[in-house]
Each structure stands twice: as structure tokens, then as C-alpha cells.
Amino acid sequence: MARHKILIAIIGISIITAFWITYVTLNPDQNGTGMMKFLSVYELRATQESSRVRLGGKVATGSIIISATDKLDASFDLAQGEASIPVKFYGTRPDLFKDDAEIIVEGNYHSGMFNADQLQVKCASRYEGTLRDESSYNLDEL
Amino acid sequence: MIPVFGGLSLSLALGLSFIAFIILFLFIRTGDYRFYLAGWRCVVMVSLFSILATLLLLNELIQSNFDVDYVAHYTSLETPLLYKVTALWAGQAGSLLFWLFILSIYCLIVLFQNRNKYTQLMPWVILVLVSIQFFFLIITNFVANPFSPTDVNFIVANGNGLNPLLQNLTMSIHPPTLYLGYVGFSVPFAFAIAALITGDTSPLWIRSIRRWTLIVWMFQSAGVILGGWWAYQELGWGGYWAWDPVENASFMPWLTGTAFLHSIIIQEKKDMLRMWNIVLIVLTFSLCIFGTFLTRSGVMSSVHSFTASNLGPLFLGYVFFNLFISFGLIIYRKSDFKSKRRIKSFTSRESGFLFNNVIFVIICFAVFWGTIFPVISEAVTGTKITVGAPFFNQVTIPIGLFLLFMTGVGPILVWRRTSKQAFIRNFSLPIAFGLVSLLGGIIIGMSGYVIISFALIGFVTAVILEEFIRGIRSRRKVQNETVITALISMVRKNRSRYGGYIVHLGIVFMFVGFTGRAFNQELEFSIKKGQSQKFGSYQFEFISLQELERPNHFAWVAGLNVWNDQNEIITRLSPEKRIYFHRDPNPDRRQPHSELSIFSTVFKDIYSIFSGIDIEQEIAYIKIMINPLVWWVWLGGWVLVAGTLIALWPHKE
Amino acid sequence: MDLFTPLIIIFFFTIGIMFIVQPLIESPGAMPQPVFDVDELKRKKQILYRQIKELETDFSVGKLSQKDYQKSRDILKRNVSDIIQQIRHTSS
Numbered sequence: 001m002a003r004h005k006i007l008i009a010i011i012g013i014s015i016i017t018a019f020w021i022t023y024v025t026l027n028p029d030q031n032g033t034g035m036m037k038f039l040s041v042y043e044l045r046a047t048q049e050s051s052r053v054r055l056g057g058k059v060a061t062g063s064i065i066i067s068a069t070d071k072l073d074a075s076f077d078l079a080q081g082e083a084s085i086p087v088k089f090y091g092t093r094p095d096l097f098k099d100d101a102e103i104i105v106e107g108n109y110h111s112g113m114f115n116a117d118q119l120q121v122k123c124a125s126r127y128e129g130t131l132r133d134e135s136s137y138n139l140d141e142l
Numbered sequence: 143m144i145p146v147f148g149g150l151s152l153s154l155a156l157g158l159s160f161i162a163f164i165i166l167f168l169f170i171r172t173g174d175y176r177f178y179l180a181g182w183r184c185v186v187m188v189s190l191f192s193i194l195a196t197l198l199l200l201n202e203l204i205q206s207n208f209d210v211d212y213v214a215h216y217t218s219l220e221t222p223l224l225y226k227v228t229a230l231w232a233g234q235a236g237s238l239l240f241w242l243f244i245l246s247i248y249c250l251i252v253l254f255q256n257r258n259k260y261t262q263l264m265p266w267v268i269l270v271l272v273s274i275q276f277f278f279l280i281i282t283n284f285v286a287n288p289f290s291p292t293d294v295n296f297i298v299a300n301g302n303g304l305n306p307l308l309q310n311l312t313m314s315i316h317p318p319t320l321y322l323g324y325v326g327f328s329v330p331f332a333f334a335i336a337a338l339i340t341g342d343t344s345p346l347w348i349r350s351i352r353r354w355t356l357i358v359w360m361f362q363s364a365g366v367i368l369g370g371w372w373a374y375q376e377l378g379w380g381g382y383w384a385w386d387p388v389e390n391a392s393f394m395p396w397l398t399g400t401a402f403l404h405s406i407i408i409q410e411k412k413d414m415l416r417m418w419n420i421v422l423i424v425l426t427f428s429l430c431i432f433g434t435f436l437t438r439s440g441v442m443s444s445v446h447s448f449t450a451s452n453l454g455p456l457f458l459g460y461v462f463f464n465l466f467i468s469f470g471l472i473i474y475r476k477s478d479f480k481s482k483r484r485i486k487s488f489t490s491r492e493s494g495f496l497f498n499n500v501i502f503v504i505i506c507f508a509v510f511w512g513t514i515f516p517v518i519s520e521a522v523t524g525t526k527i528t529v530g531a532p533f534f535n536q537v538t539i540p541i542g543l544f545l546l547f548m549t550g551v552g553p554i555l556v557w558r559r560t561s562k563q564a565f566i567r568n569f570s571l572p573i574a575f576g577l578v579s580l581l582g583g584i585i586i587g588m589s590g591y592v593i594i595s596f597a598l599i600g601f602v603t604a605v606i607l608e609e610f611i612r613g614i615r616s617r618r619k620v621q622n623e624t625v626i627t628a629l630i631s632m633v634r635k636n637r638s639r640y641g642g643y644i645v646h647l648g649i650v651f652m653f654v655g656f657t658g659r660a661f662n663q664e665l666e667f668s669i670k671k672g673q674s675q676k677f678g679s680y681q682f683e684f685i686s687l688q689e690l691e692r693p694n695h696f697a698w699v700a701g702l703n704v705w706n707d708q709n710e711i712i713t714r715l716s717p718e719k720r721i722y723f724h725r726d727p728n729p730d731r732r733q734p735h736s737e738l739s740i741f742s743t744v745f746k747d748i749y750s751i752f753s754g755i756d757i758e759q760e761i762a763y764i765k766i767m768i769n770p771l772v773w774w775v776w777l778g779g780w781v782l783v784a785g786t787l788i789a790l791w792p793h794k795e
Numbered sequence: 796m797d798l799f800t801p802l803i804i805i806f807f808f809t810i811g812i813m814f815i816v817q818p819l820i821e822s823p824g825a826m827p828q829p830v831f832d833v834d835e836l837k838r839k840k841q842i843l844y845r846q847i848k849e850l851e852t853d854f855s856v857g858k859l860s861q862k863d864y865q866k867s868r869d870i871l872k873r874n875v876s877d878i879i880q881q882i883r884h885t886s887s
Contacts, residue, residue, distance in 0.1 A: 002487045009488075010500050017504045017541060021511060024537045034533035038516070038526040054528050071754045071763050072666060091666055092378075092753035092765050095734040143800060150804065154811075161815075179818035187811050259834075349838060411846060556853045557846075558867050561860040568858070612856040636849065 036106070041080035044109055054106045055114060060084050061099045078105065078114070087114040096121040145210050148198035149289040152239075155191035156279040158184055162272045166265055178265055185272050186253060189246035192275065196243035199236065199288050203229050208298035212236055212288045218303035220694040225304050228314040232304055234438060234453070235288035237317070241434065242278040244318075244325040249275065252329055260350055266336035267329075274328050277460055285453060306695070306722045306735040310376050316368040320392055323362025324430045327399060330355050331427035334420045338471040343416045343478050348406045353790065359396075359403050360786040366392050367779035378736050378751045380664060380767040382775065385534040390513045391433035394506050398426040401502035404495045412492060412557070417472065417479040418499070424468040429506075431461050436513070487559035494548070494555040501545045508537045539591050543598060546653055549646050550602035553609050571608055576601030595657040602650050606643050613640075633788065641789025648785055651778030658746075658771025665767075666753070671760040674705075678768060680748070681705040682715075687760060696724035697737070700752050700762050704741065715739040717752035717764070746770040833885050840878045847871050 028034030037049065041057045060077035063084075067073035072091055077084040087105055097103065097119065106118035162184040169177035199212070203226045208214040216229040216236070231237040249271050256264055282288065292298055307313075330351040337347035369392060370382035383389060402422040408415050435457035485492045512529045519527040554560065554568045579600030583593040610629070617628045633640040665677045674683045686701035702715040718737035726732050741748040747769045754763035847868065854864045 002490075002493070003484055005488050006485060006493050006496065010496070013497070013500055014504065017508070020540070021508050021537055024533065025511075025515070028533050028536070033530050034536060035515075036528050036530065038528045070668060071756060071761070072668065092751060092763070095736055146800075147804075154808070158811075158815075165815075176818045176821065180815055183815045183818065187815060346835065349835075410842065554858065556858045557850070558859075559863050560858060561863065563860070564858040613852065616852070616855045636852070639849070 038104075041078055041083050041085050044085060044114075045083055049109060052106070052108055054104055055085070055087075055109075055116075056102070056104045057085075059097070059099055059101050059103060064099065078103070085109070085114050086112070087116050089116040089119050091117070091119070093119060094121045144198055144202060145207070145289045145291065148195050148202070149287065151191040151195040151198070152279065152283050152287070152289070155188045155195065156276070156283050158191065159188045159272050159276045159279055162188060163269070163276070166269050166272075169265055181265070182253060182257075182268065185249065185268050185275075188272060188275055188279075189249045189253075192242050192246040192279070195282075195289075196230070196239055199239060200227065200230055203227065206301065208301050209292055210288075211290050211292045214292050214298045214301040216302065216304055218301040218694075221301075221304050222309075222694065224311075224314060225309050228308065228317075229304050231317045231321070232308055235282065235286040235290075238278060238286055238434075238438070239282050239288050240318075240321060241325055242275065242282060244321050245271070245275060245278065245328060248326060248329055252332075256350070260346075262340050262342060263333060263336040263347060263350070266339050267332045270332035270335045271328060274332075281453065281456065285456065303694070303723065306720070306733060307376055309694075310372060312368055312372040312375060316365060316372050319361050319368055320365025323358050323360075323365050323399075324392075324395065324433065326354070326358030326361065327395065327423070327427050327430050329358070330402075330423050334423045335468065335471065338420060338468075338475050341475060341478055343420065343475065345410050345413055348409050348419065352406060352410060355399075355403055355406065356786060356790055359399055360783060360790070362392075362396050362399060363786075364779065364783055366396055367776070367782075371776060371779075374772070375738060375740065378738055380662065380749055380769060381659070382772070383531075385509075385512070385529075385531045387513050388437050390509050390534075391429075391436040394509055394513075395426050395429040395433060397502045397506040397509070398422055398429060401499040401506075402426055405499050408492055408495050412483055414483050414485065414492060415496070417476075420468075420472060422499075422503075424465070424472075425503075425506075428461050428465055428468075431457065431464065435461065489555065489560040489565070491552075491555040491557050491560075494552050498545070498548050498552065501541060501548065505538055505541050505545070508541065509534065512537065543591065543594055546595070546598045546602060546650070549649060550598065550605045553605055553643060553646070568605070568608065572601045572604035575604035592657055592660045595653060599650055599653055599657070602646070606647050606650070609643055610640070637791055637793070638789045641785045641787075641791075644785030644788060645782050646785075648778040648780070648782030651774045651781055653778075655771050655773070655775030655778065658769065658774070661770045663768045664765065666763070666765045668761050668763050671762075675764075677766055679707045680768075682764070682766060684762060684764075687762065691724075695720045695722045695735070697721075698752070698755055700764070702739075702750060702764070704748060713741040713748070715741060715748065715750045717750045719752045719755055742773050744773055747772045833882060836878055836882045836885065840875060840882070843871055843875045843878065847875070 024034070033052065036052055036054050038054045038056065039047070039049065041055065044053065044055055055078060057078040057080045060079040063077035063079075065075050074090070074093060075086065075088045078087050089105065101121050104120045105114065105116035106120075107114060107116035109115075162181055165177050165181040165184055168174070169181055199210075202210050202213050203217055204223065206213065206217060206219055206226070212233060212235050213229075216232045217226050221229070229236065231240040252267065252271065256267075260267070333347045333351045337343050369389065373384070373389075374380075374382040402419065405415050405419055405422060409419050435454065438453055438457070485496070487493070512534050515529050516527055519525065550572065554564065556564075576597045580593060580597035583596045588596065613632045614625060614628045617623060617632050618625070621628070623631065663678060665675075667675050667677075669675050669682070669684045671684055671687055674681050676682075681704070683703040683705065684700065685703050686699075688699040688701070690697045690699060697718045697720045699716050699718050702717070703711050704713050704715060706712050717739040720735045720737055722733040722735055724732055736751050736753060739750045747767075749767040749769055751765040751767075752762060753765050755761070756763075850859075850864065850867055850871065853859055859867075
């Protein structure tokens with residue numbers, strides 16, 4: 001008797017939570033931060049997606065402009081091959097943010113400009129990079 | 143010369159582990175005890191050679207022998223000694239060797255502890271353990287060899303150095319602690335498989351690994367919490383848990399491991415749930431390997447995985463291989479799991495533990511789902527979807543709160559059946575407590591989950607305290623003792639029960655901290671030397687800017703006086719902006735790093751980040767966060783460890 | 796590579812192999828008698844004793860009814876006496 005009750009309760013809990021997980025998956029947080037499309041520069045330019053997305057690419061060399069009056073105010077171009085998208089970002093930038101860094105920004109694309117409120121650098125290049133640099137010497141070149 | 147020895151001992155270990163297979167199979171075929179002894183010794187040698195290899199790599203790291211590629215990649219001449227040691231697990235090849243190292247130490251402990259015990263189980267236990275070693279030996283020998291030499295064309299004058307993010311004291315203890323937990327689940331797994339193969343799924347195997355599981359669980363919990371602590375102190379986004387795939391990777395085996403920890407008590411005392419326990423430990427071990435896969439294969443782009451590699455398929459294959467064998471065995475032994483005992487009542491401890499198990503597994507599934515969802519959606523629809531922290535919070539908060547509620551109900555339940563009167567008597571006070579905190583919350587103006595959480599915190603705390611008070615009272619009725627001696631002797635007499643309650647109290651404290659997150663505030667501002675900035679009830683005064691040169695970096699240190707609303711200085715924060723490798727002639731290779739400064743109190747943390755600097759105008763860009771109640775998370779962690787230690791302390795027989 | 800290192804390697808390797816092979820050369824010893832059976836029973840007995848103590852505490856703080864207490868206690872006592880018999884049987 002008790003066995004059946006427990007079995008029913010366990011199945012009940014499992015079904016309820018299964019519904020709950022499905023519900024949240026289908027209706028993520030209202031402001032769209034729970035689940036976002038992750039797009040490349042090409043894809044975003046092609047789809048002109050207006051909802052909140054994450055965008056990945058490389059910081060175009062020499063494109064970083066930091067406001068003279070407020071160092072937290074930055075704009076730069078995010079590039080993928082030939083294509084690029086201008087990005088505006090206000091806030092603390094990660095330490096590794098610089099030209100050519102692979103980054104991910106989060107925000108909205110609106111009339112040709114990406115307004116980002118999150119900025120992440122994809123990896124710490126130096127620590128997995130090749131060893132060839134000033135402190136190593138290639139025997140052929142000596 | 144030493145790297146050659148290192149590579150050689152890894153190869154020898156691999157060869158010997160293969161021989162161990164053959165010898166142990168011979169023992170199982172012939173039953174000749176001599177084969178068992180030889181196999182036993184063979185595995186001892188495998189373990190010793192693996193340990194030797196690790197020590198040799200450690201030696202190379204300390205000596206800065208840049209002829210070894212790994213050493214050149216992860217250390218430099220300026221790296222402090224401590225971080226030269228931690229470089230052992232900073233990179234791919236090293237961390238996999240470190241896995242093997244800990245497994246080998248555990249293996250030796252198991253081999254010597256059970257030398258003449260469990261004669262039925264042990265051959266299979268050893269076989270399973272050596273098969274795990276075999277897998278990691280194949281990887282360290284052929285896929286990610288830590289001893290592989292630097293490209294012959296280069297003379298490396300100085301290495302790359304260790305990532306500044308990893309140059310942190312917590313980061314030097316977090317990975318080993320977590321690994322001690324992760325890897326440790328190999329042993330209960332090996333016993334479970336041995337029990338399955340020998341067909342003896344009675345509580346015997348549980349008894350042999352109960353204490354072991356508790357120790358391993360303690361390391362795992364401490365490891366997960368330390369990871370959060372590191373992120374909080376070092377990553378500078380003001381939180382300790384981001385639901386990053388790598389964090390989830392450490393959290394999922396903890397969830398199933400915790401479920402396992404509870405359900406083996408039922409099997410040990412009541413001989414129920416035989417099959418369930420084996421399923422749980424198989425899942426836990428598989429999730430540990432899967433976690434290493436997530437961390438190391440770079441399958442998810444994540445702040446933690448610095449590499450992409452070809453390890454992915456191997457690890458995933460190994461996970462599936464394990465699952466296939468284990469579930470195959472479980473199905474094969476299906477008829478042996480029939481236990482005569484049945485759960486007698488809904489309100490029994492048995493059923494309480496069962497529900498707690500179900501909830502843990504469900505949370506684990508939810509986390510798993512969110513973690514692999516990007517991969518699934520990319521495979522099915524073609525667009526990559528990222529799953530952020532809000533998703534995980536939304537899914538897990540209600541289930542987590544239900545679990546917190548269960549933490550309160552659990553202690554009241556007794557084996558077989560709890561009486562109705564007991565429910566009324568034991569719950570009236572805690573429910574009152576819960577209602578008071580609920581009302582208090584409403585008065586302060588809280589809403590939503592926060593208020594439910596505080597109500598449950600009040601409820602569970604009251605239940606646990608009541609347990610202690612009742613225990614003391616009933617002792618004092620019989621023996622004439624003071625409150626303190628009654629408490630001590632009561633805990634002593636029943637360490638596992640009261641230790642468990644203390645662990646639960648730790649969890650409650652951590653929930654206090656989690657709930658505090660709802661009140662976080664932050665502000666970013668620029669400030670000139672001498673100026674002040676108001677934020678909330680605080681005033682931040684920028685009083686000094688120092689330049690310092692330390693052995694491996696250059697630093698600007700900002701001095702910030704924090705004034706409260708009574709015009710008193712409560713503390714002085716000194717966040718730093720550092721440049722590592724500041725002597726590197728190529729400016730691109732210098733690495734900036736922000737070192738945080740945190741003022742922590744019971745009620746709130748003031749968290750400061752020095753994010754930018756304008757040297758000529760002496761302007762600093764500062765980010766301040768006010769994070770209430772974070773302190774309770776760490777307190778909860780300590781209490782959890784203390785409770786586990788009390789439960790573990792050996793009984794005087 | 797100098798001559799010394801291979802010699803060291805060979806030396807340690809031989810010792811390792813000898814260590815492993817040594818039991819195979821000896822005369823076939825019997826399996827050690829499973830003394831652990833008695834130990835296992837003793838541990839079982841201890842666990843049961845602890846359970847009885849726990850049950851008594853739970854009863855004294857009023858968590859279970861008199862009837863359930865009697866029933867559980869009887870079952871546990873019966874199990875203990877079974878095990879004590881088994882221990883006597885195996886050790887004699």
C-alpha cells in the first residue's frame with residue numbers, strides 16, 4: 001500500500017519537474033538572457049536579428065576608440081574575415097581586451113550598430129600559444 | 143635525462159597495467175592464489191611508476207627545465223615556487239597526469255587496506271581500478287604526454303609563465319581538492335562493479351566503502367566551494383557561480399554523489415535499494431569522467447577551457463563504454479536485486495531518503511540538460527543557442543527550495559514509521575519559526591523566492607536546533623550532566639547523526655548566502671585622486687595611487703577609504719591594476735590583470751575592481767559591488783566540512 | 796646517453812619484475828582462509844546495536860509510537876540474536 005503511494009508520488013514529482021524543465025526551456029527568462037542565439041558576424045548581418053543575441057568575432061585591428069572623457073566608453077569593430085559590425089560598449093573591459101582578441105559580446109543589434117552590455121574575451125592567448133617569441137630563438141635564424 | 147625517465151616510467155606503467163590484466167584474468171580462470179598475489183603486486187608497481195612519473199614532472203617544473211614543452215608552456219623563470227608546483231595541474235597533459243597520480247595513490251591505499259579482506263570482491267576491484275589507470279596511461283602516453291620535448295628548432299630561454307588568473311592561493315588548492323573528490327569515486331565504483339560481477343549485491347560492498355565515500359564527498363564539496371571562492375576573489379564579476387559548463391561539470395557528480403551518500407545508508411541499515419545504489423554510483427563515476435571531458439576537451443567554449451583538443455572522442459567513448467558495461471551488468475544481474483524488504487510507510491526515513499534522492503537526480507538532470515542543450519540545438523537546428531545563468535537559476539531555484547524543505551523534514555523521520563503526534567510535536571515550533579521569518583520578510587518588503595527561501599531557512603534551522611535541544615534534554619533527564627557535557631557526549635555517542643545535522647546546517651547557511659544575491663548592487667565610476675563618490679549609504683574616497691614593482695609583475699595600487707553614513711572610515715580598500723610580464727619588449731605580450739580588494743562582513747561584502755587608469759590625469763576607473771550575505775556561503779562551506787569530519791571521526795570501540 | 800643510465804633503468808626494472816614474479820615461483824599457497832567472515836558478522840552486529848540505540852533515542856524524544864517502537868525493537872533484537880548465533884557457529 002505504502003509502496004504504491006510512494007511510487008505514485010515519485011512518478012508525480014518526476015512528471016511535474018519534467019514539465020517544469022520543458023516549460024523553462026521553451027519560455028526562458030522574459031528579458032531573453034536565459035537562452036540566446038549565438039551568432040557570427042556573417043550570420044548577424046544576414047539575419048538582422050533584433051532580439052538579444054551573443055555575437056562572436058575578432059576585434060578589428062586599430063578600431064578601438066576609447067572616449068577621451070570617459071575611459072569606460074568604448075567603441076570598436078567586430079570582424080569576421082572581410083565583414084565587420086560596429087559595436088558600442090560601456091563598462092569595465094576585461095584585461096585581455098585588445099586588438100585581434102577573440103571576444104564574445106552580448107546585446108542588441110539595431111540599425112547597423114551593436115549595443116553590447118556584456119563583453120567576454122574568449123581565451124587567454126598567451127598561455128596556450130606557440131612558444132615562438134622573443135625569449136625563444138629559432139636555430140635556423142641564428 | 144630526467145624527462146626520459148619520466149616518459150619511461152609512464153610507458154612501463156602502461157605495459158605493467160596490461161600485464162596486470164592478464165595475470166588477474168589468469169587468477170580468475172584458474173583460482174590459483176599465486177596469480178592474485180602477482181597481480182596485486184603488479185598493480186602496486188603500476189601505481190608506483192605513475193606516482194614516480196608525476197614526481198619527475200614536478201621536479202622538472204621546479205627546476206624550470208624548458209626542454210620539456212609542458213614546463214616551457216606553463217612556467218617561467220620568474221614564476222614563484224608555489225605556482226611552479228600548481229603548474230602541474232594548470233595544463234592539459236599535466237592535469238591528466240595528476241588525475242592518474244591521485245588515482246594511483248588511492249589505488250595503493252585500497253590495495254594495502256584490503257590486503258586480506260573481501261577476498262571475493264578484491265580481484266575484481268583491482269581489475270576495475272587498473273582498467274581506469276590503463277585508460278589514463280594510454281592518454282598520458284599517446285595523446286597528451288607531459289614529457290614531450292620542446293620543438294628541437296628552438297632554444298627556450300624563458301617559458302611562457304603561468305596565467306595570472308591561476309596565480310592565486312585558492313587556485314592552488316581548489317583543483318587538487320576537487321580531484322581528490324572526483325577521482326575518489328573510482329573506488330566505490332570499482333566495488334560496485336565487483337559486487338555486480340560476483341553477484342553479491344548484499345550490503346557487503348556498501349559497508350566496505352561507506353567511510354571512503356564520505357571522505358571523498360567531503361573533498362568534492364570543499365572543491366566545488368573553493369572553486370566558487372576562487373571565482374569570487376579572482377575573476378572580478380562579483381559572483382561565485384556562473385553556471386559555466388565547467389562549474390556544472392563539477393556540480394553534477396556532486397549531486398549524484400550526495401544522493402548516493404544518503405541512499406547507501408538505507409541499504410546498509412535496511413538492505414533496500416540495491417539496484418538504485420549501483421545505478422547512482424555508476425552515474426556519479428560517469429559524470430566525473432564526463433566532467434573531465436567537459437573541462438579538458440574544450441567542447442564548450444568556456445572561460446575555463448583554454449584548449450581544444452582531440453581528447454574529446456576518447457573521453458566520450460570511455461564514458462559510453464563504462465555506461466554500456468555497467469548497465470549491461472545491471473540488466474544481467476537483475477534477478478539478484480530482489481530484496482525482501484519493503485518500505486512500510488510514507489512517513490518513514492526510508493521514503494524520505496528516497497524522495498531526497500529523486501530530487502537530487504532531477505536537479506542533476508536539469509543541470510545536465512542546460513549544459514548540453516547548446517550542443518543538441520546546434521546539431522538539430524543548426525543555430526547555436528547559449529544557455530545562460532538565468533536559465534539555470536529559473537529551473538533550479540524552485541527545485542532547490544523544495545530540497546531545502548526536505549532537509550527540514552528529514553531529521554524528524556524515523557525508520558519504519560513516524561508517529562502523527564511526533565509530526566505535530568516536532569513541527570509546531572519550526573513552522574512557527576518559518577512563519578515568523580516569512581512575516582519578517584514581508585515587513586522588510588521582500589517578495590517572490592527570496593521570501594520563501596528565508597521562511598524555509600527559519601524552518602530548517604529550527605528543526606535542526608530542536609533536534610539538538612531535545613537530544614540534550616532527554617540525556618539530562620537520565621544522566622545528571624551540564625548542557626555542555628550532555629551535548630558533547632550526545633554527539634560522541636552518535637557522530638554520524640549529529641555530524642549529518644551539522645552538515646545540513648552548513649547547507650542552510652549557504653542558502654542564506656545564495657538568497658543574498660537577490661540584493662546585489664553595483665556601480666562603475668571614474669574618479670580623480672582626492673575626490674569622493676557616493677554609492678548607497680557609502681562614500682568612496684580615492685586617497686592614493688601607488689606604483690609598485692614586484693618580482694613577476696608591475697602594479698598600480700589604488701587606496702580607497704570607505705566612509706559609512708555616520709562619517710566613519712570603516713575600511714580601506716586597495717584594488718590593484720597589475721601588468722604581468724611588464725618587462726616583455728613586445729607590448730602585446732604584456733598582460734594586464736585586475737586584482738580585487740574585498741571588505742567582507744557578516745551582512746555584506748564591499749567588492750572593488752580597479753578596471754582602468756589614466757596615469758597623467760590620475761583618474762582611476764573603479765567598479766564597486768555591494769553583495770549582501772556572501773560571507774554565509776563560505777561559513778556554510780566550513781560548517782559542512784566540520785560536520786563531515788565529526789561524522790567521520792572513528793568510534794572508540 | 797652515458798652508460799650509467801641504461802644500467803640504472805635495467806636494474807630497477809629487474810627489481811620490479813622480480814617483485815611481481817616472486818609469488819609465482821613459490822609453491823602454490825592456499826587462499827587465505829576467510830577470517831573476515833567473522834569480522835563481517837561482528838560489524839553487522841555492531842550496526843544493529845547502534846540501530847537499537849538510535850531507536851531508543853528516537854523513542855525517548857517521542858518520534859515514534861509505542862507500538863512501532865516495540866515492533867522495530869523486536870525485529871532488531873531478533874536479528875542480533877541470529878547474528879550472535881552465526882558468530883558462535885563460525886568461530887567454533
